[in-house]
Amino acid sequence: MVRDPGSLQHTPLHDLHVARGAKMVDFGGWHMPLQYEGILAEHRAVRERVGIFDVSHMGEIDFTGPRALAAVQRLITNDAxxxxxxxxxxxxxCYPDGGIVDDCIVYRRGPEDYRIVVNAANIAKDFAFFVQQAGKLCDIADHSDDFALIAVQGPKARALVAELGGQHLLDVPSFGFASCWISGVDVTAARTGYTGEDGFELFVPAAVAAPVWEALLAGGAAPIGLGARDTLRLEARLSLYGNDIDQTTSPLEAGLGWVVKLDKLGRGEPFVGAEALAAQKAAGLTRSLVGFRVQDRNIARHGAEVVDAGGAVIGHVTSGGPAPTVGGAVGLAYVPIALAAPGTVLTISQRGRSFPAEVVKGPFYRRP
Structure with a gap:
């Protein structure tokens, strides 16, 4: 696939989605399936069985050479x-001021070979930032056009991928990856995902992605669109870049402090933004991203306001919607730190109406 900034981009599997009758939408410049059979049915298919997602719009940026680890360490808040x-x-x-450039997954393919998978809308921005900040340390190459990425998620996902790709895949740990062959195609199967369910994300050469997709469908997987992907990730309380996190928010404010390893500073391996995050931690947070359950039949949506007793705006909802598995409606919002404790009742204001929501701890849904 070739990216043309002047038109909608198509994944290597695009024509298969259209042929299956998927409702397609413009998602950050990509023509992607929103739904096939309906968001609720697709959500349930992933929670109860197994679903597959075309997430080929995600980007793959590779770091190679003797100083590849140093380059990655310079860029990421975690400790590679x-x-x-x-x-x-x-x-x-992060940026130097601690704002988030992107949230990513780093894969170590060898001592001098690392891959960072970035969010689709951020590929060009991230690549430019990576080269600016670490391009003198190693070779940095954007291979996003070379791969399709297929997420296989649900309680039956691991068994399906192992049936097609080999039983050795059952031994791959969480956040591990291994090579396999599916339909004669060389695939890298990573035990990662964005749904709250177990499963794999399959890196497949773009030119031969269709046989892998078709084999998964033949094995019983349901095709899933972006609509259900959003309800699934929200139930699992997984942040969405551009909604819940962006350049105006820090990982500490977003509840992602567990991936901020400030001890790298003491080891002489400072990452971009480390000093700003250390200062923010020392000063104390003024706001925090919280999860909430709506207490009545309303649904809070992105952009709704959190208000105080006098109606003054004190925060904003970043994600919100129905929670098909757990029931009711849930959401995420940035609020003053004094209102971040579980059990706190927030007032949400949306389209001229106000309704209550209760702050809750942790994911709304945890798989059995």
């Missing part, structure tokens, strides 16, 4: 020195 071959980790990349 803890990785061994065949393992991956979630992380943030």
């Amino acid at each position: 020195a803890k990785l061994v071959d065949g393992r991956a980790m979630y992380t943030c990349v």
Whole structure:
């Protein structure tokens, strides 16, 4: 696939989605399936069985050479020195002021070979930032056009991928990855995902992605669109870049402090933004991203306001919607730190109406 900034982009599997009758939408410049059979049915298919997502719009940026680890360490908030071959980790990349460039997954493919998977709308921005900040340390190459990425998620996902790609895949740990063959195609299967369910994300050469997709469908997987992907990730309380996190928010404010390893500073391996985050931590946070449950039949949406007793705006909803598995409606919002404790009742204002929501701790849904 070739990216043309002047038109909608198509993944290598685009024509298969159209042929299947998927409702397609413009998603950040990509023509992507919103739904096939309906968001609720697709959500349930992933929670109860197995679904597959075309996430080929995500980007793959590779770091190679003797100083590849140093380059990655310079860029990420987490500590890639803890990785061994065949393992991956979630992380943030920050600007010097501590704002988030992107949230990513780093894969160690070898001692001089790392891959960072970035969000689709951020590929060009991230690549430019990576080269600016670490391009003198190693070779940095954008291979996003070379791969399709297929997410296989749900309680039956691991068994399906192992049936097609080999039983050795059942031994791959969480945030591990291994090679396999599916339908004669060389695939890298990473045990990662964005739904709250177990499963794999499959890196497939773009030119031969269709046989892998068709094999997964034949094995019983349901095709899933972006609509259900959003309800699934929200139930699992997974942040969406551009909504819940962006350049105006820090990982500490977003509840992602667990991927901020400030001890790298003491080891002489400062990452971009480390000093700003250390200062923010020392001063104390003034706001925090919280999860909430709506207490009545309303649904809070992105952009709704959190208001105080006098109606003054004190925060904003970043994500919100129905929670098909757990029931009711849930959401995420930035609020003053004094209102971030579980059990706190917030007032949401939306389209001239106000309704209550209760702050809750942790994911709304955890898989059994």
